[in-house]
Amino acid sequence: MLNVADLRSKFPILQNKIVLSSCSQSAISLDVLNAMEEYKESLLLHGMAWDLWMEKVENSKKEFAKLIHCDPKEVAVLSSVSDSISSILHALDLKGKEVCLTEMDFPCIGHAILAQQIKKEFNVTYIPHHNYTINSDIYEQFVHKNTALTCIPHVSYYNGFKQDLKKIAEIVHENGSLLFVDAYQSAGSIDINVKEMGIDFLAAGMQKYLLGVPGISFLYINHELAETLEPATTGWFGQAKPFDFNLFDLEYAESAQRFNTGTPPVMNAYVANAALLMINSIGMPAIEAYLNELSSFAIEQAKELELPIMSPSSPAMKGPNTAFYVENAHIIEEKMKQEGFIVSARQDVIRMAPHLYNTKDDLKEAIHLFKKLR
Ligand SMILES: Cc1ncc(COP(=O)(O)O)c(C=O)c1O
Structure with missing residues (x-):
């Protein structure tokens, strides 16, 4: 209670x-307001506080991992859900394959898919809604052996319609497809267990039910899957040893952390950490x-x-x-x-x-x- x-x-x-x-x-x-102050203090007191800042980013990631029941190394820190889906699409081999999304997805999912469709030569299928709901059984009709990726919102931004992730994951996997879940409208309001639900990718930002601010988003990728992927959208924080300053080789970081890009959104991580701590403690x-x-x-x-x-x-x-x-x-x-x-x-x-x-x-x-x- x-x-x-x-x-x-x-x-x-x-x-x-x-x-x-x-x-x-x-x-x-x-x-959250205190966390904003804390960041300000770090600038005023220390000028530069990389160790402290990186610790906050790491802690915010750990709290998100706790929220969705996964290992922290299965979480990348990005700026938005749009970045997350774009990055996943870049990393997948999609030539000649199909990508499915639903008519109830947030538009950024459609934009990211459409923007890569022609260059990566894949087909796009929209799974229709009926009166702004989707019966899970309909996925049987639309997801098939050539569907490389199936993108769904956990909860609709428009009307709050909620999908049965476990059931959809089963259908998607039976057909050899991967499941990307946009959980921006559910994280913080619905208990999510990515392992029990069988989710491959899940993205959520902090601004909505996670009680934070925009500018930071977490991307979960199942460990075994992440290890097989080589992100094309990347940066030094996605490397195994960013502080080696190696300009000549690519050595991706372990697990989902290879999907990190540049310097993380530090101030937003202060906020995320404070907000997630509150949610996880309740x-x-x-x-x-x-x-x-x-x-x-x-x-x-x-x-x-x-x-x-x-x-x-x-x-x-x-x-x-x-x-x-x-x-x-x-x-x-x-x-x-x-x-x-x-x-x-x-x-x-x-x-x-x-x-x-x-x-x-x-x-x-x-x-x-x-x-x-x-
Ligand atoms: C379900 C859902 N996905 C994605 C977004 C947009 O996310 P971002 O701005 O982080 O790309 C929103 C924003 O309202 C949303 O409700």
């Missing part, structure tokens, strides 16, 4: 705003259970007030985000902001995405205000 009142006191913005935007930018904790099972409760409550409220939602109406099929249909979503987002409610507009929906610091009252008030303004 979460101590929500205690958690709320750690997020200063909640004193005057209701923040329901974890699918875009979550509220920032005192721990534990994902308790966070996920609480967010499921809030998610069910939002669906009940929508039904009671007869508000159309674009999210699945079964809480078991979704993450915390509930997407309320409205034509002029961006205008409503702005109007709600003026009233002190931070929600997030996308296309034709207002997304209300609570986190561990929200209450049912937050949702109730926001949903009633939304009904009044739409």
Whole structure:
């Protein structure tokens, strides 16, 4: 059970705003604000503090590894999910093969795939959604022996629809394909175990349910698989011995760390470390259970007030985000902001995405205000 009142006191913005935007930018904790200060101090006090900075990057990576239940060496530190998928595509032999993605992926996955399609000479297949959900069985129809890579979002950025990763991984592997999971909308809200779920690649940034800021993203690659890959997007931090300053040879670092590129985003790693420490110390099972409760409550409220939602109406099929249909979503987002409610507009929906610091009252008030303004 979460101590929500205690958690709320750690997020200063909640004193005057209701923040329901974890699918875009979550509220920032005192721990994170202190971590920003700590980085500033390192510059003011030491001028240059490489050992300390690298330790923070390493620690943030360890915390992410703990979150998704893998070994830290199976995690690379990059700047964005876009970088992560681009880098994976560069590293794979795709000539004459097929890459699948879903119609519910975040656009950056499509962009990265389309940008490499012609040069690398592979075919692209979009797995369709039906009413903004995808039945896992449909993967049997689309993934086949020539599919080198299958890209899916764990949870949809648009409506919070959640996929069964374990089941999809089984179908993908039966067909000899690899599974790339974009977990940006699930990490920090759903307990992920990459080993139990059988995931090959998983990427997630810090800005959403991981309670951090943009500019840092973690890329998990299963160890055995990572050892077979030679990244073409690389840099000195992806090398076994970066501080040998060897200009003439390539010697990739162990495991997924070979997917590191240049100097890591140090300041963001300070933030990531603090935010992940908070999440890991509470534990994902308790966070996920609480967010499921809030998610069910939002669906009940929508039904009671007869508000159309674009999210699945079964809480078991979704993450915390509930997407309320409205034509002029961006205008409503702005109007709600003026009233002190931070929600997030996308296309034709207002997304209300609570986190561990929200209450049912937050949702109730926001949903009633939304009904009044739409
Ligand atoms: C599911 C998902 N993937 C990827 C992104 C974009 O990630 P990045 O900006 O790190 O490339 C977002 C951002 O909203 C997202 O929701």
